[in-house]
Structure formats: C-alpha cells, structure tokens
Amino acid sequence: MLTKQEAADAVRQAKVKTGVTWAQLAEAVGKPLAWTTAALLGQHPMGKDEAATAAALLELGDDAALAFQLQPTRGALDAAVPVDPTIYRLYEVVQVYGPTIKELIHEQCGDGIMSAINFRLDVRRVPDPAGDRVVITLDGKYLPYQW
C-alpha cells in the first residue's frame, strides 16, 4: 500500500509519462481545479469514484486509488520556511503583508479570522500587456471570535 505522499510522487511522475494535465484530471473528476490538484498531492481525501477515475487517467494501480481516499495528515512543506522560490513568494507575502491583512480583516469584519477550512482557492493566469499576471484568490468564510 502506498502512503499519501508516495501516491503524490507517483502522480507527479505519471503526469510526465502520460502527459495528462491537472485541468484534465479536474474535469474528469468533476471537481474544481485547485481542489483536485491538492487532493492528488495528498491534502484532501477523495471519494471512491473520484479516486478510481484519477488513477485510471494516470495509469496508476489500485494502491494509488486507495491512497487517494485516505484521510490526510495535512502539511506539504518539508521545512517551516519553504525554500522553493515559487512557494517562497507566498511565504514572503505573509511576512510582508500578514499584519496588513490582519488589520483589514479586523477593520472590515471585527475580531475574527478568514477560515482556512471553509475555504476555496483559485489560481489563474491573467493576460496583461505589461506582462501576464498570476492571480491567486483566497476565499474563506469569516469566523468571528465567539464564546
């Protein structure tokens, strides 16, 4: 049996071998693009049919399909601070703008947080004459501190 992390590695390798894209996987599975990617990278449990569909498209076996269904222990970085430049830029945003976001949430909503559980994520390339842009949308339910 594969662990969820081993299954995630198998997915990355299978994508290179088969040429299947995340977008094709998401369409086949019938779920949003970012959710499907996160699930196949081991961060969400898939339903049985979703898992079977994804495994078939990636030409992976039953052990991968089973691993896709396991409850994950979430957390995908090897270290507290990521070193891959593409991921580090997100951490840099938290370092530079984290208190700004906190202030604006408190000013607009009160004392509370943006949920990272009741949450959805979108990543899009947006054409721009001065150079295309990557637009990442973090969309979570506002949760006020309630006693």
Add this chain to the structure above:
Amino acid sequence: MLTKQEAADAVRQAKVKTGVTWAQLAEAVGKPLAWTTAALLGQHPMGKDEAATAAALLELGDDAALAFQLQPTRGALDAAVPVDPTIYRLYEVVQVYGPTIKELIHEQCGDGIMSAINFRLDVRRVPDPAGDRVVITLDGKYLPYQW
C-alpha cells in the same frame, strides 16, 4: 527620531485615540487601501506629502512623518511561523496549498513565479447568505526563469 517599527506602533495607538480608519487614511493619502495600511505598518516607504497627510490625520508629529519616508527593512513577523490565529491561517494556506499553487502556476505559465514585488493585494468582505466571506486577492506579475 522614530524607527519604522516604533512609528507603526504609534500609528496603531493613534488610530484608537482618533478613531481614524485605514480606509480614511488610504483615501486621504490617495493610494490603495492595502498599500496604505502596509506602508503605515512600516513595509513601504511613503512619499513626503503622503507621509505628512497621514501624520496629520493621525495627529502624529514630524518624527512619525519622517519615519514613514524611510526605506524599510521588510518582514513583519516576530517569528518564522506566526502564532496570531488571523495571520496563522495564511501560513496554513501556504503549508496545505503551497505545492498546489506551484503546480498550477507551472501548468498555466511555465517554469517561473508570481512576483511578490510587482504585486498588489486586496482584502474584501464579501456578503454571503451562508456567512460573509473574506476574499484576499494576491495579484503578481508572472516572472519566467530567464537566463
């Protein structure tokens, strides 16, 4: 003379005393809301007039206005991993979805990053019958690896 961090603390205190909001400060300064907040929290240098306007509105002195113009040493967290729950949720998003965002940037754009320099940020409360949502938009120029 105040350091940028001491000036940021003075801003937080002055907001409580005067009741001025980030939105009012941004409007007075004539810059986007998140930029103005970040600048007054010490993460961006302000122009001379912007600094004077903000200091006046907050009833702060010349030393604060001067500090607002200083070149910052950026980075606003006390530790590598934030412990304030409102800010931690952003770090959690990086931990759980960082590799997902990386995969989608590479699939949609190629080998590169979302810039955190040529970058803008927006934080909005979005009404929702199932509970209002916080929507954070990270919008950065795509930078391909180029030799």
Add this chain to the structure above:
Amino acid sequence: MLTKQEAADAVRQAKVKTGVTWAQLAEAVGKPLAWTTAALLGQHPMGKDEAATAAALLELGDDAALAFQLQPTRGALDAAVPVDPTIYRLYEVVQVYGPTIKELIHEQCGDGIMSAINFRLDVRRVPDPAGDRVVITLDGKYLPYQW
C-alpha cells in the same frame, strides 16, 4: 500608553496588591471566567465598559483600561514549546494524544476541525476521593472542509 502585554503584567501585579481574584473580575465584568482571564492577559479585546470595570477593580489607570480594548496580536508563549510545567502538560497532551484526537474527530464528524475561534474554554477543580482533579473542557464548533 501601555501595550497589551504591559497591561497584562500590570494586571498580575495589581491582583497581588489588591487581592482581587479572576473569579471576582469575571463576575464584575459579567463574562465567563476563562474569557475574562484571557482578555485581561491580553488575548481578547474588551468592550469599553468591561475595560473600565476591570481597571477600577484592579486600581489601575486609564491607560490600562485603554489597553484592554486594543485588538490583540494573539499568542502568549515566549517560545514555540512552553517550559513552565503547568503549561507544558497541555503541550504534552498535544504531543501524546494529538493524533488520537484527530482520528476521533474524523471518525465522529468527518474531515474537518474543532474551531479554536468559535470556541469556549472551561477550567474546573473537581473533588475526587483519590485526589482532586483538574478538568479542562475545550468546546469548539465542528468545521468541515468545504470548498
């Protein structure tokens, strides 16, 4: 003006000087015991009247009352792992039983978390012939992963 942390230190000192208890403070403020304690230790913002009541009872000044109303940057430990034995035992519970709690939440509720925001806490001494017990109740809303 006092920071929230300085105000918390002043509270601890004033309690020794005046002999006022957390229970008396909670009753005067009209809020639950643990909430009042946490608020005066700098982890929750108080309302204006609550702050004035608490400051008066503790014979503290207006600057303390003002600090009690400030929005906190939460997180009360000096280090990632606490060293005070009374607090460390809570960390030990997380180390030893954290995955157990995770498994039982998932079995009883599905894929989600116990909220630490929509959350209340209770600490009680429970008489027991074999030695009295401390019973700590963590009571948070179940939040399922929702996309």
Add this chain to the structure above:
Amino acid sequence: MLTKQEAADAVRQAKVKTGVTWAQLAEAVGKPLAWTTAALLGQHPMGKDEAATAAALLELGDDAALAFQLQPTRGALDAAVPVDPTIYRLYEVVQVYGPTIKELIHEQCGDGIMSAINFRLDVRRVPDPAGDRVVITLDGKYLPYQW
C-alpha cells in the same frame, strides 16, 4: 518485527481495508475509546489479550500484536509545532489560552499542575442547532508542588 510506529501505520491502513472503526476496536478490547485509539497509534502499551483481540479484528499478524505490547517512546508529532490543521488548533489553544489555564489552576488549586499521566481524555461530538460542536475533555489529577 514491526516498530510501534510501523504498527500504527498498519492499523490505519487496516482500518481502511476492513472498515473497522475505533469505536468497534475499543468495544472489542474493552477499554475507553480514546485510550484504545492512542494505544493502537503507539502511545500506550497493550496487554497481551487486548493486543491479540485488536490484531484479529484488524486482520493483522502476530508481529503487529507483539508491537502493540511494546513499551512506547511517547510523542506523536513529527515536529515541535504541528502543521496538520486539525492538530494545530490544539496547539493554538495552548498558545492563546495556556497562561489563562495556568492562572485558573493556580487560583482554584494552588501551585501545581494537571497531571498528564494520571489523566483521561474524551472526545465527543455534541449536537447544536447553530452547528454541531467538538467537545474535548482533559481530565487529570491535580498535583501540588510538594517537597
């Protein structure tokens, strides 16, 4: 021979394969739910019969039954600060409310601790019209500092 950690992984996999629940395992073993879960995750040594019962129900072999009986080296997190969101919320409670709990133990009991050894744990889903709640009870003997 399996280590306790490898046996815990085998338990998680066997639960998925066989569909056996923690509640069924606890009933078969005749021990409390949280204790049984913790023991099978490698945090408590089981008695010989308990181990055999659990292994049989999970369709695991003698090496797993033997591992269940080994004296554990306790501690179940991979890092000092957990990153899985379900477990992190417990750590967040320690960060935000740890000093509050310490103050209340001292006010109600004197200078001492809640034992994490003479200790029992309960996790329950509690129906609530505003959304069901997870209630975690930490129940440990009060131990005063005694010289």
Add this chain to the structure above:
Amino acid sequence: MLTKQEAADAVRQAKVKTGVTWAQLAEAVGKPLAWTTAALLGQHPMGKDEAATAAALLELGDDAALAFQLQPTRGALDAAVPVDPTIYRLYEVVQVYGPTIKELIHEQCGDGIMSAINFRLDVRRVPDPAGDRVVITLDGKYLPYQW
C-alpha cells in the same frame, strides 16, 4: 515592583555584597537548602514570612519580598539547550542516559514517570580520596499511567 527574574538577579548581587550563603538563607527561612535556593532564584513562590526573612537577611527591600511571593512562570534556562558548562553536564546526562533511566523506571515500576512536581532535590559534596564528588539526588514520586 520587581519581576521574579529581577528579584533573582538582586539576590545574586546581594549575596556578593553581604556574603550571606544559600545555607544561611535556608536555615533562616527554615526550608530545605535546594528549595530555598530555587525559590530565591524565582522557581517557587515563598510564604510571606519566608520572603520577609530572606529579604531582610539579604538587605533587600519590600519589592523583593513581594516578588518572592509571586507565582512563578517556571523555566530558568535562556535557551532550549544550556551552554553554561556546569548546567550543560546535567543536559548531557539526559542526552546520554535518558533512555537508560526510562528503561529502568519501566522495569522497576511499570509504565509511568518520576514526578518532577512531587519531587525533592539534594546536592551534596562527598569527600573521596580519588577526588571529592558531587552527588545530586533526584527524588520524585512514581506516577503510573492511569486512565
């Protein structure tokens, strides 16, 4: 008012000025030597009379006597791993012999711990023709894991 740590520093300085020894302080206070030393270094709260006696002997003021009575936040090392050689040797013993002590506690007593709360400590110089020895006795109640 002095913090417990500032009072501990004042004690160290007053000992040099007055020439009073820990043994004399313990005798005057009427408590064991190691307890008295630990209390004056800020790790135990003293009773009112004990505090007054110690402060008088050390020619310290009322603020020190008050600080001696405060409830401590325990933990006396500046870093997780001590660097002072005299203290480091104790950490080295834990590094080299920790698992040995654990095995012997389990073999002699069962699954449990030596309490560090119901605990007493002794430090003695023992004459020895091959060079005098330091003998440190850690004496804590055995606490079995009990559910």
Add this chain to the structure above:
Amino acid sequence: MLTKQEAADAVRQAKVKTGVTWAQLAEAVGKPLAWTTAALLGQHPMGKDEAATAAALLELGDDAALAFQLQPTRGALDAAVPVDPTIYRLYEVVQVYGPTIKELIHEQCGDGIMSAINFRLDVRRVPDPAGDRVVITLDGKYLPYQW
C-alpha cells in the same frame, strides 16, 4: 554488520521475546545495572566477553555482539528537547532546577562542574507509604576550573 543503534533496537525486541530483564543482563555481564543498560542501548563500548555474554542471553547473533564492542557516538535523544514524558521530566528538572544545582555546586565546591564522564548513575524504586518513589542518583567527580 549492525550499527550500535540497530543493535540497541534488537536488544529491546529480544528482551520482549526472551523475557530477559536488565537486572539479569547486568548480573550476567558482571557490571552495574545502569551501566549495562546504557551500554546495551549503545552509549558505552563493551568488552568482548561482556558482549558475547549479553548477546547469548538475548539470543542475538555475532553481529550484535560485535556492535556492542564498537566505540559509540553518544547522545540518545532524537531531538534537542525530549518529548517522551518519562524522559522529559529529567529535562524539566534541568530547566527548573539547573541554576539551583549550579549555585549549590559553586557554594560547596568552588568554580567547577560535576563530571559527566567520571560519573556513575543509579535508579532505584524506594517504597513510601504515600506512594513509592523513584530516586535517581547522579554521582560525578568534582572538577574545578584549572588553568
């Protein structure tokens, strides 16, 4: 060939299989109990005959006997701060009482340390009507700073 750590793991497993105790191993080897335990856990090199005796009693092979004779790289904890509760209590003693022990060594002996090399360790269960106690004796040569 086994590493010293693998041999230590094999010893733990063989003890469970054969039911041999640390006390029996120490008696057979003819060395003190704690030394024998530490040596078989990989912290001391054994002599050839001692190694052969221990391996035979534990029904382990020549590779284990050879590993017992290797010069160790000492240090038995996986992390700087131990998380197993039985071992953590020793670390807690260093955190809470380390400076106390340092002060008492300096008062009784002068500027120096308790050696952890010219050192012996004892762990005993001591009956006590109020609950049996674990008494750990650290007995090391006093070494004064000498230039």
Add this chain to the structure above:
Amino acid sequence: MLTKQEAADAVRQAKVKTGVTWAQLAEAVGKPLAWTTAALLGQHPMGKDEAATAAALLELGDDAALAFQLQPTRGALDAAVPVDPTIYRLYEVVQVYGPTIKELIHEQCGDGIMSAINFRLDVRRVPDPAGDRVVITLDGKYLPYQW
C-alpha cells in the same frame, strides 16, 4: 524512475567514472556553463534534447534523461545554513555584506530588488600575481516595487 536529486547524484558519480567535465556538458548541451551545471544538479528543467544529450555523454539511462526534464522543487542545501566551507563563504557574504548590497541597490535603483528569477550567474577563475581569484557574477533584472 529517478527523482531529480537521485539523478543529480548519478551525474556526480558518472562524471567521476567518465571524466566528463561541466564545461564539456555545457558545450554539448549548448547552454551556459552555470545553467547546465545547475540543471544537472536538479535546479532547472531541461528540454528533451538537452536531457538526452547530457545523459548520453554521461553514459546514463533513460530514467536519468527523464528526471532531467522534470519540474524541480528548488533549494539545494540540506540545512538553512550551509556547513560545507566552499558554500558557507557565500552565506558569510550575505551575513556580512547583505545590508550593504541592499543599501546600494536602493541608492542606485530605488525601492526594489535584484531578481533571482530573471537572473544569470557566472563563475570564473581570474589569474592574479598575488594568487588567482574566483570571481562570481550575480546578474539579475532590477524589479521595482510596483503596486
């Protein structure tokens, strides 16, 4: 299939076996020296033909050629601070001269950074009568902070 890191190790070994140099590899691949070295050490994805050329020259198989084409998770140090002396000297330069470089970028260009993405690197040995020198050129596009 090989991971990128395993492929990098295979490259280092194959270079010793075959005697092929980085310079020869770069010439065969038709890319700059430093880029080719970084790519074969797992920090850049290669094109299909480049990968095949490099694998053939190093007498490595198809799995290595495939690994050379994979999208990397960048970051090549085992720890946050490198310990190899040749690499550490670069970290020392950042420690000692980092703020100097920051000040000079800001003085000459304004508020912004040197890109490490739109970036090229050169390493050359420069003859010098007082002892040859290593000259490393970091050449990145200036990116101003733009909102």
Add this chain to the structure above:
Amino acid sequence: MLTKQEAADAVRQAKVKTGVTWAQLAEAVGKPLAWTTAALLGQHPMGKDEAATAAALLELGDDAALAFQLQPTRGALDAAVPVDPTIYRLYEVVQVYGPTIKELIHEQCGDGIMSAINFRLDVRRVPDPAGDRVVITLDGKYLPYQW
C-alpha cells in the same frame, strides 16, 4: 559611547536628514563604495581620519567617529535566514545555486574556496533595454586546501 550597531542606525538616520549619499561618503573617505558602506554599517573598522571625515559629513559627533573605529563583531542579519526581500534574494541564490558554484570552483581551481576575507564586492546598475539590471560581483582570492 555608541555601539557599532547604534552608530550604524545613526548613520542611516543622518543620511536621511542630510541627504548625503553612500557614493559621496565613499568619495570623501577615499575608499571603494561597497567597503565604505559596509564599514559605516558596522562591518569593518575605519581608520581615525576616515572615521572623522565620515562623521563630519554626516553631522554626527565624536562618539560616532569613535564607534566607526572599533573592531566589529561581524554578521548583520537578525536571523539565520533573512526576511527582507532584497536581502533574501541573495540567500535564494545560495540555496538554488550554491552547489553549482561549488562544483565550478572545484572544476576550475581544485579543492578549495573563494575567500570571503581577501575579498572585494561591487554592486552596479547596468542599463538594459529589457529593463535595467543589478550586477553584483563577488571577487575573492582562491584558497586551496593545504595541509
């Protein structure tokens, strides 16, 4: 008397007040630009005349001039990994390209290092139609391992 760090802070403030540039300071002192900047930021000791010249130009007092002459304890980052984006990019270069630079030094020079002591640094803005570039030159003596 000012510490070197306090003097560096005074320099940064004085530059804003007086409008003097690093280039003007370097010219007045008669030393290279990067050396002068590093020295005034506390990383190199200045000669007496250099210190006096710089202090006069910055309208700072004798205590600053004295501090400029002190032997530094080098190292200018607050943490092991820098968080300011302008400085982090240099760390990122070490993370991504460190092993590449090591390989090329070894291929071109043999087993040794680029000295960071017998070393000079240059930072220049280089016009480029595709966007100006920052070019940083690290130029250190090659030091072979010699026994």
Add this chain to the structure above:
Amino acid sequence: MLTKQEAADAVRQAKVKTGVTWAQLAEAVGKPLAWTTAALLGQHPMGKDEAATAAALLELGDDAALAFQLQPTRGALDAAVPVDPTIYRLYEVVQVYGPTIKELIHEQCGDGIMSAINFRLDVRRVPDPAGDRVVITLDGKYLPYQW
C-alpha cells in the same frame, strides 16, 4: 552594579580609550594571557586583587571590579552557530574535523574526552615566510569514562 556582560562591554570600550592591551592586562594581573582575556570578557571569576588591578589599569570603577569577581554563567556566543567570521572558523573546524579529533583521542587514549575544565588555551602568531600563521593550542586533561 554591572552585570558581567556589561562589564565586558565596558572593558572593550576602555581598551579603546586607554590603549591598554590584553598583554599588558595579563602582565599586570599576573595570569596567563588567554585566561586574563577570558576573565575580563566575563568567562572566569577574578580574585579581588586581580579585579582591582585590572579595573585600575582600565580606569574603570568599583562596580566593574566587583563584576569581575562574580561567578559567571559561561557561554559567550549570541547564537548556537557563531556568525562572526573569526569565530566561525573555529566552529568550522569542529564541523569538519570534530569526528577526526574524536577518533584520534579514542585511538591514543581510549574511551574518554579532553577536559574543557582542567584546560588551558594559548593563541600565538607564528612567523612563516609563506605568510604568518595563527596557532591555537587546546590543552586539556584526558578524562576516561569511569563508572
């Protein structure tokens, strides 16, 4: 009263003011050069006369002379890994050659250590036509592991 660390800082400043050297201080005090330097930097307690002599030569007051006599809490680095290049080279020697030194001590002396307590240190400049050398001698008593 000054702490030992504040006294060490005062010594460094006084040396610059008075021009007194470590060699002159050692001669006046009548102790070895390295011991005197370490003592005045806060790592050894001085005798009363030694302290008075040193304070007088450095034109420091009675509080410095008193601080020189205090029992130190040893350990002089700000972080676990030093960043000052002159001190880092010593750490690099431990990183690169530590196991070598361990092997040679064990081969020449048996299972034991070089004492850092019964220890003396010497630092000398040794003329050499190929460039003068720094020779550091670590000279400690061999201590065998003895039970």
Add this chain to the structure above:
Amino acid sequence: MLTKQEAADAVRQAKVKTGVTWAQLAEAVGKPLAWTTAALLGQHPMGKDEAATAAALLELGDDAALAFQLQPTRGALDAAVPVDPTIYRLYEVVQVYGPTIKELIHEQCGDGIMSAINFRLDVRRVPDPAGDRVVITLDGKYLPYQW
C-alpha cells in the same frame, strides 16, 4: 557505488574487523595522521594511489577506493550543536573561549582570521604526572581582511 559517508562507515567497521589503526593507515598512505583520518572519514578527497592503498589495508573493495577520491561536501556533524561528549567539549571551547581567541588574533595580527583551509591539525597525548593530557593544535594561516 558508495557515497563518501557510506565509505566512512565502512572504514569504521573495517578497522574493527581488521584491527588496523589510523596511525598505520597514515603511514601506509604517507600523509599526516589527522589528514588521513579526516580523508577516510569523508572530509578530504584522496589521490588514486592513496585511496587504493587505504582500501587494500582495510580489505575494502573498489567502490570504497573510488569513494575516497570523490570531492566531499564537508561537514561531519548530524546537528548544529554536537551531542557526543568528546566532540561537544570542542564546541564548549568555542562557546566559552571563542571571543577570547578573536580578541587575541586581532591584538596580535590585526583585523583578520585564522584560515580553516590553509590549515593543519594535530592531536597528541602528552604524558603528565597529574594525569595525561590531550593537546590539540589548530594551525592556520593568518588572513587579513583585504579589499
């Protein structure tokens, strides 16, 4: 093919099997004792003949001989701070005497370092009636800061 670390482990094992000493290996190889030990522990690359001689004496195969010739990534400790007592004492010397050594290098030589590259090491047992001593000599070229 063996990595350098695996080859170092094989050397340690082969020394026990064959009884060959580091001194015999150094003599056979024709290099200094400490250099030979460090090289076989993976910290220096050996020449082809040296590697063959050492492998033959240790009865190791061609893969070990090849590994001895590889360029090392230096650094031999598993953690930033060593825990093995024999190696820790060297780290303790850096902690306690590092700034002393730095001061004496600067007083005797000026602003610079002792090279750890143009460097040689010696470890000797020196007979002494009060107990034999271990004398470790660190002998490196003085390198002045030069721009």
